[in-house]
Amino acid sequence: MSIDRARVAAIVQAGLDRAGVRLDAGELAQLEALTATMLEGVYQLDELNISGQVEPALIFSVAKPQDDE
Amino acid sequence: MSEEFAAATISEVAPLLRERKVSPVELTLWHLDRVAKLNARLNAFITVLGDQAMAQAREAEAEIARGDYRGPLHGIPVAIKDIIAIAGVRMTCGSRILADHISARDATVVARLRAAGAILLGTLHLHEFAWGGTSINPHYGNARNPWNLDCIAGGSSGGSAIAVATSMAMATLGTDTGGSVRIPSALCGTTGLKPTYGRVSRDGVFPLCNSLDHVGVLTRSAQDAALMLNAIAGADPRDPSSAGSPVPDYSRELNANIRKLRVGQLRGFFAEDIQDEIESGLESAVQALRGLDAQVDEVTLPLMKHMPGASLAIMTAESYAVHERMIRERAQDYGVDVRLRLMMGAMVSAPQYLKAQRFRTLLCEQTAEAMRRFDLLVAPTTAITATPATQESVRVGSKDLVVAASLSRLTRPANMTGLPAIALPSGFSREGLPVSFQIIGRPFDEATVLRAAHAYQSATDWHRRRPAE
Numbered sequence: 001m002s003i004d005r006a007r008v009a010a011i012v013q014a015g016l017d018r019a020g021v022r023l024d025a026g027e028l029a030q031l032e033a034l035t036a037t038m039l040e041g042v043y044q045l046d047e048l049n050i051s052g053q054v055e056p057a058l059i060f061s062v063a064k065p066q067d068d069e
Numbered sequence: 070m071s072e073e074f075a076a077a078t079i080s081e082v083a084p085l086l087r088e089r090k091v092s093p094v095e096l097t098l099w100h101l102d103r104v105a106k107l108n109a110r111l112n113a114f115i116t117v118l119g120d121q122a123m124a125q126a127r128e129a130e131a132e133i134a135r136g137d138y139r140g141p142l143h144g145i146p147v148a149i150k151d152i153i154a155i156a157g158v159r160m161t162c163g164s165r166i167l168a169d170h171i172s173a174r175d176a177t178v179v180a181r182l183r184a185a186g187a188i189l190l191g192t193l194h195l196h197e198f199a200w201g202g203t204s205i206n207p208h209y210g211n212a213r214n215p216w217n218l219d220c221i222a223g224g225s226s227g228g229s230a231i232a233v234a235t236s237m238a239m240a241t242l243g244t245d246t247g248g249s250v251r252i253p254s255a256l257c258g259t260t261g262l263k264p265t266y267g268r269v270s271r272d273g274v275f276p277l278c279n280s281l282d283h284v285g286v287l288t289r290s291a292q293d294a295a296l297m298l299n300a301i302a303g304a305d306p307r308d309p310s311s312a313g314s315p316v317p318d319y320s321r322e323l324n325a326n327i328r329k330l331r332v333g334q335l336r337g338f339f340a341e342d343i344q345d346e347i348e349s350g351l352e353s354a355v356q357a358l359r360g361l362d363a364q365v366d367e368v369t370l371p372l373m374k375h376m377p378g379a380s381l382a383i384m385t386a387e388s389y390a391v392h393e394r395m396i397r398e399r400a401q402d403y404g405v406d407v408r409l410r411l412m413m414g415a416m417v418s419a420p421q422y423l424k425a426q427r428f429r430t431l432l433c434e435q436t437a438e439a440m441r442r443f444d445l446l447v448a449p450t451t452a453i454t455a456t457p458a459t460q461e462s463v464r465v466g467s468k469d470l471v472v473a474a475s476l477s478r479l480t481r482p483a484n485m486t487g488l489p490a491i492a493l494p495s496g497f498s499r500e501g502l503p504v505s506f507q508i509i510g511r512p513f514d515e516a517t518v519l520r521a522a523h524a525y526q527s528a529t530d531w532h533r534r535r536p537a538e
Contacts, residue, residue: 015415041378056426062487
């Protein structure tokens with residue numbers, strides 16, 4: 001999946017504005033590239049069509065396994 | 070005796086301390102001398118607690134002399150990653166921002182080590198705020214790999230691995246959010262255990278990502294990892310994420326055989342884009358486990374191909390949430406790499422974060438399903454061996470891969486699932502750099518993980534190798 005560069009640039013600029021952080025041009029370009037890679041991975045999760053009924057692992061706890069013997 | 074300390078494990082030295090054949094003062098002094106001799110070259114320690122350590126050692130000596138022996142960590146010199154609080158000691162988190170921060174009290178894990186009689190030698194180097202796998206640090210200099218000083222030590226607990234590998238400490242504490250105990254263990258040739266999420270308290274540890282952070286131990290053997298885990302494991306009212314499950318004596322069944330233990334060799338995602346020497350190290354480890362009569366079969370986890378994207382979204386969003394105010398006020402005081410990783414988290418929307426956490430639920434379910442057929446899983450720890458500190462990409466097969474991603478790709482699954490995992494040395498590359506594999510267990514079954522690791526180390530001697538000085 002390729003991701004639209006202009007869209008990523010807009011997302012990054014909005015994120016920086018919200019955060020109140022300024023970056024120089026070199027770092028901005030790096031952040032756009034890193035963000036594009038990350039969002040590509042996130043968008044690929046759509047392939048799985050995960051149901052809204054799946055409980056997100058928000059309060060993460062690892063269940064002790066049931067005895068499967 | 071002193072020269073023998075260099076190769077000794079806690080399990081070997083503890084009986085000598087108990088029988089007063091070795092003195093805690095002598096042992097601590099020897100380790101502090103090692104730090105004085107080696108640290109300028111390797112950069113493992115940020116703060117050395119010489120006077121405090123010697124005072125603790127004298128106290129331990131007096132206690133043992135009057136018959137108040139506390140157990141196998143009594144009089145053992147250890148050191149702590151500089152992101153875990155020690156009362157009255159600065160905790161920099163490897164950052165400029167917290168360079169002068171003094172901790173008001175001990176983290177629970179530190180308090181438990183003190184209670185067990187361990188001697189605290191100092192605080193250890195790390196990747197800034199534990200947000201990276203190399204321990205390249207613009208504020209405190211780079212931690213250096215003892216097997217090749219030009220190479221990275223791995224991270225984020227780089228100092229923790231160096232100190233154990235070079236006998237500056239007998240054991241260390243680290244933290245592991247995406248592999249930060251296991252990666253430096255792999256690159257420096259030590260044993261590194263990340264317990265189950267909730268097994269060890271994180272009270273007093275500066276957070277990186279709340280749902281992924283673990284405290285772990287770095288040692289010279291699985292047997293020593295069991296001793297350290299015995300001391301620090303268990304519920305803690307100060308940490309709501311800590312689990313109330315009973316804590317067994319991890320040393321007790323260490324010597325039981327692993328005959329008929331069902332081991333799943335992870336393939337697919339775990340076998341892609343890894344160096345030949347890493348693959349050979351895993352294969353020789355699998356052969357060793359088969360030689361111990363474990364039953365090894367291959368297994369794949371198809372959802373794992375989506376793990377990197379989901380994991381990155383969770384890590385960046387959670388870490389940004391921790392640093393939001395500090396980065397707004399002091400962005401220029403962060404190193405460039407950490408500044409950019411943190412800012413990535415500002416680009417993750419709430420629905421995307423939730424989608425990643427929903428995926429995580431499915432990943433946990435798929436892994437749990439596989440673990441109904443297996444007692445343990447095995448995989449390489451890292452896809453590559455240590456690289457030169459100046460190198461950002463590495464050639465693997467026909468691909469150029471990003472070093473940072475290749476270091477953590479195979480360790481992050483155990484953070485996403487919360488499963489216990491131990492990194493073990495399994496050979497060396499042609500360049501003489503350590504190679505490692507990991508054993509992953511069922512939730513809260515560190516006992517089986519450690520038993521298999523100890524059986525493997527009883528049949529091999531890779532964990533006994535030491536870097537030249």
